[in-house]
Amino acid sequence: MINNPGKQATVYFAENDFFIGVTPSGHAVTLDTSNERSAGPSPVELLLVALGGCTGVDVIGILKKKRQRVTDYRVEVTGERREEHPRSFKLLRVRHLVKGHNISAQAVAQAIELSDKKYCSVAATLRPTAEILSSFEIIEENHVE
Numbered sequence: 690m691i692n693n694p695g696k697q698a699t700v701y702f703a704e705n706d707f708f709i710g711v712t713p714s715g716h717a718v719t720l721d722t723s724n725e726r727s728a729g730p731s732p733v734e735l736l737l738v739a740l741g742g743c744t745g746v747d748v749i750g751i752l753k754k755k756r757q758r759v760t761d762y763r764v765e766v767t768g769e770r771r772e773e774h775p776r777s778f779k780l781l782r783v784r785h786l787v788k789g790h791n792i793s794a795q796a797v798a799q800a801i802e803l804s805d806k807k808y809c810s811v812a813a814t815l816r817p818t819a820e821i822l823s824s825f826e827i828i829e830e831n832h833v834e
Contacts, residue, residue, distance in 0.1 A: 733770075736815075740781060741766040743811035744823075747804035748785060748797075755796045760830045761788035768819075778819040785825040792827045801825060 701709045706723040721729035730738070741764040752759050762785070769780040783805075787797055801823050805812055812821055 736778075737766045737768055737781075740783065740809075740811045740815065740821075743809040744783060744785075744801070744804045747808045748800045751800035751803055752787070752792075752796060755793070755800070757787075757792050757796050758790040758830075759787055759792065760790070761828075762786065778815065781815065781819050781821045783821060783823045785823065786828065787825060788828040788830055790830050792829075794825075794827060797825050797827060 696713045698713055699711045700720070701711070703709050703719075706721060706726070707729070708720040708722065710718045710720055712718070718735070719729040720732055720735070721727060722731060745762070745764040748764075749759065749762055752762075765784040765786070767782045767784075768778045770776045771779050785797065785801060805821065805823055815821065
């Protein structure tokens with residue numbers, strides 16, 4: 690195992706446009722910076738995943754506390770980048786798809802707002818330079834009895 694103490698991420702060059710990123714908790718992920726090959730996620734792709742994961746954890750946790758009967762949930766994140774370098778994101782669209790039984794639209798909207806404005810540190814980090822637009826869809830689960 691690669692030594693990675695504390696709250697430090699370490700990224701190792703592994704030749705041929707590959708890098709190995711090691712998280713502070715010791716998990717390794719292969720990064721591919723070759724656009725042609727795309728054998729692993731790029732750093733920018735991981736940023737989209739980080740935003741989806743951060744808000745997803747918040748939203749599902751809040752919906753559970755609100756006793757919503759969620760049977761499936763996913764977050765889709767897309768981004769538009771600036772043309773000029775460093776090509777940072779200018780707009781991020783976060784779409785929450787919530788499936789379940791009698792899900793309250795108000796509960797979902799409140800959960801997303803709490804995540805976006807209060808809890809999600811990834812969104813708070815990105816928001817000074819990127820607009821984040823959130824939306825949601827509720828899919829009613831059919832009862833099979």
